[in-house]
Amino acid sequence: MKKAAFVLIGIMLMVEPAFADDLAEVDSFLKERLNRIMGLLQDKNLEKSTRNDKIVVIITEAFDFDTMAKLTLGKKYWPGLSTAEKARFTELFVGRLKASYLEKLNLYDDETIVYSKPEQVNNKVQMMTELVSKDNKITMRYKLYKPSKAGWKVYDVELEGVSLITTYRSQFNEVLQTGTMKDLFAKLERPEGK
Amino acid sequence: MVSCAGVQKQGLNGRFQGQSTFSDLTIQSQTEAIEMTFDAFEDEFASIPEKTVFDPLSGYNRRMTQFNDKLFDYVISPVSRGYHFIVPEGGRIGVRRFFKNLFYPLRFINNVLQVKYDKAAIETARFIINSTVGLLGFFDPAEEWLGLKAYPEDFGQTLGVYGVGPGFHIVLPFIGPSNLRDTIGLIPDTYSVPITYIPEMKISGTSDSDKTLIAVGVESYRRLNSASLSLEEYESLRRDALDLYTFLRDAYERNRAAQIKE
Numbered sequence: 522m523k524k525a526a527f528v529l530i531g532i533m534l535m536v537e538p539a540f541a542d543d544l545a546e547v548d549s550f551l552k553e554r555l556n557r558i559m560g561l562l563q564d565k566n567l568e569k570s571t572r573n574d575k576i577v578v579i580i581t582e583a584f585d586f587d588t589m590a591k592l593t594l595g596k597k598y599w600p601g602l603s604t605a606e607k608a609r610f611t612e613l614f615v616g617r618l619k620a621s622y623l624e625k626l627n628l629y630d631d632e633t634i635v636y637s638k639p640e641q642v643n644n645k646v647q648m649m650t651e652l653v654s655k656d657n658k659i660t661m662r663y664k665l666y667k668p669s670k671a672g673w674k675v676y677d678v679e680l681e682g683v684s685l686i687t688t689y690r691s692q693f694n695e696v697l698q699t700g701t702m703k704d705l706f707a708k709l710e711r712p713e714g715k
Numbered sequence: 716m717v718s719c720a721g722v723q724k725q726g727l728n729g730r731f732q733g734q735s736t737f738s739d740l741t742i743q744s745q746t747e748a749i750e751m752t753f754d755a756f757e758d759e760f761a762s763i764p765e766k767t768v769f770d771p772l773s774g775y776n777r778r779m780t781q782f783n784d785k786l787f788d789y790v791i792s793p794v795s796r797g798y799h800f801i802v803p804e805g806g807r808i809g810v811r812r813f814f815k816n817l818f819y820p821l822r823f824i825n826n827v828l829q830v831k832y833d834k835a836a837i838e839t840a841r842f843i844i845n846s847t848v849g850l851l852g853f854f855d856p857a858e859e860w861l862g863l864k865a866y867p868e869d870f871g872q873t874l875g876v877y878g879v880g881p882g883f884h885i886v887l888p889f890i891g892p893s894n895l896r897d898t899i900g901l902i903p904d905t906y907s908v909p910i911t912y913i914p915e916m917k918i919s920g921t922s923d924s925d926k927t928l929i930a931v932g933v934e935s936y937r938r939l940n941s942a943s944l945s946l947e948e949y950e951s952l953r954r955d956a957l958d959l960y961t962f963l964r965d966a967y968e969r970n971r972a973a974q975i976k977e
Contacts, residue, residue, distance in 0.1 A: 592760055596753050617955075624951045644755070656808050656815075656855060657944075666755065676756070682973020683966050686760060691965050692957045708957045 547639045547646040547665055550673050554583050555634055555650065562630040573623050580622065585666075585674035586615045592676065593689040598697055606702055613709040614689070625680070629659060646673070768968050770884050773960075779886040780960040786889070787949065795943035802943075809853040810940045815865065816845050816852025821907040825868035829876050834866040841865060870907075871900030875975035884964050889938075892967035910934050 558579055561572050590611040591599050602610065629652045637649040645666040652659045662679040677686045696705045770776065799807070819842040826835035841857040848856050857863040874896050875881070882895025893901075905911050913930035914923060921929070956962030 591753070592756055595760060596757070599753075621951070621955050624954070628947055628951060643758075656812055677759075679973075681970050682976075683969045687969065688955070688962070688966060690760060692962060695961055696957060 543646055543667070544639045544641065547648060547673050548636075550583075551639075551648055551650075551663055551665070551675075552636060554579050558626065559634060562626060569627075573627075576623060576626065577619055580619065583675050585668060585676050586618065587611060588668070588674070588676050589618065589686060590614045592686050593693055594697075595690060595694075598693070602702065609706065610702075610709075613706065617709060618685075618689075622678075629654070632659075645676075768884050768964055769882070770964070772883060772885055776884060776886040776964070777960045779888060780892075780963060782888065783886065783891055784953075784959060791939070791942050792946055795939050795946060798939060799943045799946075804944075807940055807943055810937075811944060812845075812849075812855050813852045814937045814940075816842065816849070817909050818907075820909070821904060822866060822868055824907055825870060825873045826866055828873045829868060831866070831868075837863050838866060869897075869900055870903045871897030871971070872975050874900055875971070881968060881971065884968065886960075886964075892963050894968065894971075897971065910937070 558576055561567065561575050564572070567575075593614060594602075594610070599607070632652040632654040635651040635653055637651075639646050639648040642664075645664060648663045648665070650661045650663065652661060660679075660681055662682075663675050664677040664679070665673045665675050667673050677684055679685070693705060696708060802810075819838060823835050823838050823842075826832075826838060841863050844857040844861070844863075845852045845855055848854075858865070879896050881897070884892070884894050885898060887893050887898065910930055910933050913933065914926040916926065918926060918929075952963075952966070953959060
């Protein structure tokens with residue numbers, strides 16, 4: 522009994538500062554990258570394509586695209602795919618996701634970011650940000666987890682309370698409820714803008 | 716939690732320790748890795764496929780979404796692009812602020828109904844400052860100088876706060892996605908907005924029907940102006956959709972649920 526109590530106290534002591542560390546880590550990780558992105562967006566001397574390439578490098582390092590691809594299909598569909606299908610799906614989905622995120626960022630290029638304090642949610646961390654412009658504001662909530670010792674990764678973004686993963690997930694589910702993976706690929710391959 | 720699931724799986728396989736070969740182990744750790752990522756996110760996203768919107772009008776809604784989308788492409792977008800060309804962005808933002816200031820009663824009433832008295836007070840301060848110093852609301856010194864932000868609320872949200880569910884989803888012509896609760900909320904919304912009372916004003920030399928036309932014109936202009944400031948947002952959103960109707964429907968319902976929770 523005594524031993525168990527000691528262990529428990531030990532765990533509690535270990536957990537507390539770990540949480541604080543997590544929050545500080547996420548705070549600096551996100552701020553550093555988002556500030557870099559905003560700097561690129563506001564640098565009017567940059568060519569749009571070079572700018573987008575540079576942003577893609579930053580988001581590729583901050584986002585866990587592979588996990589995001591898995592999450593959008595979920596436990597129901599992902600494990601059933603062949604290796605080739607998994608690779609194809611990830612490629613198509615990640616391409617679309619990058620394009621969509623870049624486009625959204627480019628829409629809000631004259632805004633400033635207001636950061637809220639990161640919050641611990643289970644073993645993950647969420648950080649609310651607001652893109653504020655002259656008379657408008659858009660909320661973006663970044664959700665991160667720590668897949669390895671190497672550091673944090675974004676696995677979902679909520680734009681105005683609407684989660685990216687959830688949105689894609691319900692879209693993909695709808696296609697797969699009546700169709701096959703082939704139908705989904707066809708829809709994902711369709712060129713942007715209808 | 717996560718490691719438990721892994722251990723259980725091993726146990727079920729009935730493998731004795733030390734019996735598994737090297738290749739067995741790598742396969743097992745691979746599947747385990749996949750399950751770990753799923754388990755770690757299960758609570759957050761597991762309910763999505765099951766949680767569908769109540770949608771008995773889907774046939775009508777789909778057609779109305781098509782109608783609104785075509786309306787956007789052939790009317791709203793070209794007209795507001797023309798307007799966009801004539802009036803610079805600063806002017807359009809001023810106009811949007813003017814109407815926003817005019818809609819103060821709507822936000823005030825609903826903040827009070829939701830017992831958010833502090834926000835209702837801030838709204839009142841904003842209205843007074845912006846109507847005077849802000850030159851009839853074309854400028855927003857309340858936020859720019861004093862950091863007083865607006866707190867948009869409407870009757871649909873108020874009903875939601877008091878536990879009224881969204882009801883079935885319905886796509887309204889011109890307005891777009893809505894649901895039963897928010898559509899009902901539009902009625903008191905309309906009565907809290909000054910534009911509605913234009914027909915009752917005394918304007919010399921204009922008949923009642925002219926005044927109604929003026930009210931409709933003012934409201935149309937308000938919508939056009941605000942559309943001209945967010946054309947690209949709709950276009951970008953539309954590109955994210957595999958199926959435009961369900962995409963807009965789900966995005967609307969989730970966005971409203973998030974607003975009500977605030």
